Structures are given as C-alpha cells and as structure tokens.
Amino acid sequence: MAIIFGFVVVNADYTTYQGLHSAISIIFMTALYQGYATYVACLPSSLGERVVYCRECDAQTYNTLWYFFGITRSPTSLAVISSSPLSSPLSSASGPPARLFYRLNISLSVLIQTLLGQLLAYLLSSGEVVAVVGVLISIMFLLFAKFNPPAAAIPDRYLYIFDVTPQRCSLSILVSLVFGNCPEDPVYDERLRDYTNERSELAC
Numbered sequence: 001m002a003i004i005f006g007f008v009v010v011n012a013d014y015t016t017y018q019g020l021h022s023a024i025s026i027i028f029m030t031a032l033y034q035g036y037a038t039y040v041a042c043l044p045s046s047l048g049e050r051v052v053y054c055r056e057c058d059a060q061t062y063n064t065l066w067y068f069f070g071i072t073r074s075p076t077s078l079a080v081i082s083s084s085p086l087s088s089p090l091s092s093a094s095g096p097p098a099r100l101f102y103r104l105n106i107s108l109s110v111l112i113q114t115l116l117g118q119l120l121a122y123l124l125s126s127g128e129v130v131a132v133v134g135v136l137i138s139i140m141f142l143l144f145a146k147f148n149p150p151a152a153a154i155p156d157r158y159l160y161i162f163d164v165t166p167q168r169c170s171l172s173i174l175v176s177l178v179f180g181n182c183p184e185d186p187v188y189d190e191r192l193r194d195y196t197n198e199r200s201e202l203a204c
Contacts, residue, residue, distance in 0.1 A: 027178065
C-alpha cells in the first residue's frame, strides 16, 4: 500500500487545486489509517498480557512503573522500524532532513495509536468494550483531524475536540513537510506586475 500511494503522490500534478487536494488526501489516509491498523493489531497481545499482569501484580511480582516502562519500549522500536519505510522516500519531501522528519512523524503517530490501544486494553473490562471505545475515539478523531472542513467551519462548541485531537498535529506537520518548504519567499515586482526570485520548490 505504501508503494502504491507513494507512486501516486510522486506523479501527481500539484499545480491545480484538485491535484494538491488529492495528494493531501493520500497523506491523510496513509498516516491515519496506518495508525488505526496498528491500534487494532496491538489489542490481542495487550489483552493477553493483561491477564498475566493482573496475576503477577496480585502476587506482588511486578513493579507497576517498571512493567509499563518495559511494555512501552517494544512498541516504540516497532513503530520506528515498521512505519512507512517505503513511502517516506516517495513522499516528495525535499531533502534528507525533511524525509527524516516525515518518517519520524509517522512513527510517532503510529506510536500514539499503539499506546492508546494498550491503555484501553489495560483500562477497560473486556476486549469487546475496548473495540467499541476504540472505534468511537477513532471516529471522533477522524472527523476532527481532517483538513476538510477547515477549522474556521467547525462550530465553537466543538472546537475543543479539534484542539485536543493528536492526529491533527501529525497531519499538519506531514503536509507542511511535503508542501510547505520555501526557504526564500518570492518578491512581487510592482513594475513588472509579477513575482521575481521564484524558486523551484512547490511552496514558492
């Protein structure tokens, strides 16, 4: 999937609104749905570990703090290694630093979803409840992480949900890394009635 979406983004025409909007949609789909797939994938193992944790905690074998520190180290390394190694070179982010930050941002987005799945697995009573609550949270964040509708069109009574949605920040950073790189702004020449000092970057 990463290869297909990567080639679509590379060959897209960014000079039109439709081309730019479709590329942002692909970034949205790859970043958020990869996180949601990770959330669903971590639930069975987290629910299985919860039984062992409760049994060992009753026997006072585990220290709670160090146990949670240990189980969060595995998803961290897994998120960094597995999150989009193929789509980051195809992301059209200009330069190695931008591609590195692109991959780091996707890794952190995947890690947030993994840790949310672990939190709900340990917090709630059964796997069915975890699945239902996870779907509700994902739908709520999906509605407010989107670039459409814009933040100005969201009613005031729902803006607090928009502000606390972590996926919104991740999507904004990814889009700015791909489409917001302009080291030097072009200058508008009044005499020529045109911009001068235009650069080759898309944002310029």
